[in-house]
Amino acid sequence: MTNIQKHLEAHFSRMGDQPISKLLPYAGLITVVTCVVIFMFRFYLIEPFARKYYRERYTCLDEVQRRSFINHHVAGSIKIFLVIFAAYPFIAVMSGSKTLHSPVSHHSKVTVGDLLLITDEVFCAMYIFELFYRTQVSYISAAHHIGAMVIAQSATVLALDPEHRADANIEFVLCLLWGFFDVVAEFWPHLAIIVYRLCPSDHRKLQRIFFLSLCMELAGTTVETITVMAIFGSLWSRWTLAFKVITPILHVLFSLAQLWGARVFWNMYLHQKKLARNAELEKTNSKGSSNV
Numbered sequence: 001m002t003n004i005q006k007h008l009e010a011h012f013s014r015m016g017d018q019p020i021s022k023l024l025p026y027a028g029l030i031t032v033v034t035c036v037v038i039f040m041f042r043f044y045l046i047e048p049f050a051r052k053y054y055r056e057r058y059t060c061l062d063e064v065q066r067r068s069f070i071n072h073h074v075a076g077s078i079k080i081f082l083v084i085f086a087a088y089p090f091i092a093v094m095s096g097s098k099t100l101h102s103p104v105s106h107h108s109k110v111t112v113g114d115l116l117l118i119t120d121e122v123f124c125a126m127y128i129f130e131l132f133y134r135t136q137v138s139y140i141s142a143a144h145h146i147g148a149m150v151i152a153q154s155a156t157v158l159a160l161d162p163e164h165r166a167d168a169n170i171e172f173v174l175c176l177l178w179g180f181f182d183v184v185a186e187f188w189p190h191l192a193i194i195v196y197r198l199c200p201s202d203h204r205k206l207q208r209i210f211f212l213s214l215c216m217e218l219a220g221t222t223v224e225t226i227t228v229m230a231i232f233g234s235l236w237s238r239w240t241l242a243f244k245v246i247t248p249i250l251h252v253l254f255s256l257a258q259l260w261g262a263r264v265f266w267n268m269y270l271h272q273k274k275l276a277r278n279a280e281l282e283k284t285n286s287k288g289s290s291n292v
Contacts (some may be wrong), residue, residue, distance in 0.1 A: 020100050020159045020172055021113035027121055027156050034125035038074065042133075046073050057198055064135045069197050071134050076190035078126045079183045086119040090176055100169065116176060120156065123179050124149045144257030147250050148182070151175060167240050174247070177228055178254060185220025189213045189261060196268075203276035210269040217262035221255050 023030065047070060050058045061069060089112040092098035100113035127145040131137060137145075152175045158168035192213045196206055228251055236244070 019113075020156065020169060021111060021117040023114050023117050024156060024159055027117060027153075030118060030121040031125050031128075034122050035128060038078070038125055038129045041077070042070060042074050042129075046070055046077075054198065061197065065197065067133060067135050069194065071130055072190040072193045074133075075126060075130060076187060076194070078122065079187050079190070082119060082122060082179075082183055085122075086116065086176075089115040089119075090180060093173060093176070100172075116172075117156065119179070120152050120172070120175065124152055138260065140257050140260045143253055147253045148175075148178065151246070151250050152179075167238070167243055170235060170238060171243060171247070174228060174231065177231070178224070178251075181220050181224035181227075182254075185216050185224075185258065186261075188216045189265065192265070203272045203279060207269060207272040207276055210265045210272060214262050214265040214269060217258050217265065221258040221262070224258075225251070225255060 050070065050073070058066065058069065089098075089104070092102070092112055093100060093116065098112050100111065100116065102112050104110045104112060104115065127149050131142065131145055151171070155168050155172040155175050159172065161168075192206075192209045195209055199205060229248075232239075232247055232251075239247070
């Protein structure tokens, strides 16, 4: 057994078979409340903001583009919140300095697991909003979102069953890891599409942004695969047969969705590169004509 395997075994053994959080019975309520908050955030803040500050750049969009534009604002904002809210508990658990049942601070009744359970439910609510709000969702993106929600909720539900609690705790931590890479890798594309709608004629800027989005997607998928599969393989003996089969399938699904996004940004990069080149040629030709 390698040092990494020993460290992971010791780390996850410390978690024991206790429930993820004392808030676990209220997970459904947390999700519903979060969905309501997201609706209010979209309806009373983001949409009025877009109409007031973007004006015709927003109002000239058709319904499909407008919903996509608003969705990127909402999803991007939620991901910023998740990074701020979950940074400390996530790093504490992944580094091994705390377990899910450790208090956030001395004399605090709130545990690390409480914060991470809320993070998990907010993450699921974000995907629920996107699936219901957007008018166009690719099959791969839909499968990714549905798969992410199912596995995240499975980990929380199984934690209520004493027979599957140890499995559920490990799967919950893996879900957090997937979520971390999703938040980091997918934030830049939200920004890219927002800039694309606001500055459609700035082809050089869009070319650079789409290329960076492509790089972020590829780098995120690569690092995520190495990290998740390393942890999954190191803890192979602890998984039940169901999780040994389901976890790799879901990871392939997540990776395909990210690679699909990378392909989309590659095509958008090539398109903007072509438009930028044509714009420069027209500018050069117009200068030549004026000199004559």
